[in-house]
Amino acid sequence: DLDKLAEELKNKKELQRKERENKQLNERLSMKQQRASLPIYRHREGLLEAIGKHQVIIVVGETGSGKTTQIPQYLYEAGYNRKTGNEGSDREFMLVGCTQPRRVAAMSVAKRVSDEMDVKLGHEVGYCIRFEDRTNKDTKIKYMTDGMLLREFLREPDLASYSVLMIDEAHERTLQTDVLFGLVKDVARFRSDFKLIISSATLDAQKFSEYFDDAPIYEVPGRRYPVEILYTKQPEGDYVDAAVVTALQIHVTQQLGDILIFLTGQSEIETAASILEDRSRNLGGKIKELIICPIYASLPSNEQAKVFKPTPKNARKIVIATNIAETSLTINGIVYVIDAGFIKQNCYSPKTGVESLVVTPVCKASARQRAGRAGRLCPGKCFRLYTKWSYKHEIEESSIPEIQRTNLGSVVLLLKSLGIDDLINFDYMDPPPSETLIASVQQLYALGALNNLGELTTLGRKMAEFPLDPMLSKSLINSEKYGVSQEVMVIASMLSVNNNIFFYPKKGQNVTVANNAISAFYVTEGDHLTLLNVYSQWKDSNYSTQWCYENFVQPRALNRAKDIMEQLQNLCERVEVALKSNPTDKIQIAKALTSGYFYHTARLQRNGEYKTLKTPIDVDIHPTSSTFKEKPKCVIYYELVMTTKNYMRTVAQIQPEWLVEVAPHYYTQKEIEFGESSKKKLPKIKN
Ligand code: ADP
Ligand code: MG
DSSP states (O other): OHHHHHHHHHHHHHHHHHHHHHHHHHHHHHHHHHHHHHHHGGHHHHHHHHHHHOSSSEEEOTTTTOOOOOHHHHHHHHTTTOSSSSOOOTTOEEEEEEEEEHHHHHHHHHHHHHEEEEEHHHHEEEEETTTTTETTTTTEEEEHHHHHHHHHHHTTTTOEEEEEEEOOOGGOHHHHHHHHHHHHHHHHHOOTEEEEEEESSSSSSSHHHTTTTTOOOOEEOOOOEEEEEEEEEOSSSOOHHHHOOOOOHHHSSSSSSSEEEEOSHHHHHHHHHHHHHHHHHHHHSOEEEEEEEOOOOTTTOOOOHHTTTTTOTTTTEEEEEEEHHHHHHHOTEEEEEHHHHHEEEEEEEEETEEEEEEEEOHHHHHHHHHHHHGGSSSSSEEEEEEEEEHHHTTTTOOOOOOOGGGGHHHHHHHHHHHOOOTTTTTTOOOOOEEEEHHHHHHHHHHSSSSSSOOBBHHHHHHHSSSOOOOHHHHHHHTTTTOOOOOHHHHHHHHHHHSSOSSSOOOTTHHHHHHHHHTTTOOTTHHHHHHHHHHHHHHHHTTSHHHHHTTTOHHEEEEEEHHHHHHHHHHHHHHHHHOOOOTTTTTTHHHHHHHHHHSSEEEOOOTTTTTEEHHHHEEEEEEEOOOOOOOSSSEEEEEEEEEEEEEEEEEEEOOOOHHHHOOOOTTOOHHHHHHTTTOOOOOOOOOO
């Protein structure tokens, strides 16, 4: 009876459709309930009123109270996207913008808000991070990194597209946020229709208020349960291992409730995750199910989403995070926090010009924030992997704003491009040390971005167009002269991927196969050329994923590099850098790189160790860069990482003579010959 069958099938389909609709409706309803249950919800009207009345307000509220996800939606609902005149250039709507110091936060929050509003990400709600713009002409709420907004000033110095801007996570005091403060304060002065919200998770909002001409402070009280703090009796030698052991102890002895572990970066997090997986597998059926979720900047977004999935009954989730989970992201369900007590910070010495990433102890303010993550659901516990004595006596109260401990090269270049010449008297909340400003100006002079009057050169103007470190943009622009811009562009893209290119299996016979496959890529002249080699071979395979798997290369990383390259290519066109190719001339490629990286040079000593060239510091080649058969006499490096030693990461072999050729402002023949630090006197540059 075919008709009957068809009828039944139709009914069944209909039923399934109804069920699906019902489920969606429930999800949306529950989204609505979740929104209404956030602490900030009761302050919706109050906040909107305050924003209506004042041009600038400071909002302070406990992490997780709903500042980041809700305030932009309230503004949208209240009609802040409407245009009142013909401001905002050619856009149909005004934008509500919200900045985040971290790209993971910008992406994840935008995703969440698009779900809450039931719209497609990249349309009404979008985000913009370096090399990835997911917004379009319909975008009304735009999340972005503070660095991206800073770059928008180059196109739109009055931020004409924005009706409201929320500078979020202001307490983090990143370099970019601090510079934004000065710029948006100025915008607010000459655009009366522009609203500014500064939002922070800590209570020292007075400083923000004073800086923004006594802007009113609006407090959103959060809810918080007590958190018991436990310390280790002795200092821990290996905090990654200690964190793993503590997590397993919690798992077998404490009631259910998720665990959040704070470590310093991707490799520590991956190590901890893999040890945890092994050990819990060995314990097998003896323990309840463990769900292990790492989260860090370069994790792909589908993996990031896993962190937010509710934990099933009878299981426990362990989130292993960088300090991204301190205030930027709130993960519901955390009852236990394990705080290893460290973060990775950049550190700069204007005297030596050395910039490095250093693992340093967290400050008390951060330690308190971390502990607070355990008390959102019910009373919680925080396990600090350091002693009480060390907390009391060794740890700083708060950390130094980044602007006072980092190289200011990119920022100085950007400000100069915006026509801000008086860098000393710029309206800083906390001024950078003047030696750092001077050192940055001198570096830009040596790179040729500024002339001896401290004015931006044509080269400098071009360099500012690239969202890259000045040294890398200089190499890229200069590579045209050496006839290898195509190659340097690939290298610049690979360097910007910010992720492991190779895939190293943890154990098994694959390890040898992988090592052989990976070392087959090594180019004796160094890591930069190795990166180029990997990319070229992948390209020859017609960008095949299969090829990646066979050669232990991460397809995700390469696809990202390809994406970045396309964007760099557009920028090159825009500033008229001709794309020339000469893939076999390794010397020209290395020279082009040296023309940007001559600041990052080290020389082999008689004792077999390296010293940096201008201001001698002991450094060593990072173990991951194993391409050299024997130690080269002279190298340039991409970055310096300080762990147990000062390690140069991503290293290329060069000839010392090139230094005088590519940077005659900076190196003398004598210095090169004797490897001594006989300083060439730099002219006094106005700044
Ligand atoms: P605040 O900015 O005040 O710290 P948020 O607006 O970030 O607070 O978070 C409000 C709520 O939204 C929190 O309960 C958080 O867990 C939830 N939330 C935020 N992002 C996501 C996400 N991607 N998935 C699920 N829940 C999320
Ligand atoms: Mg937030």
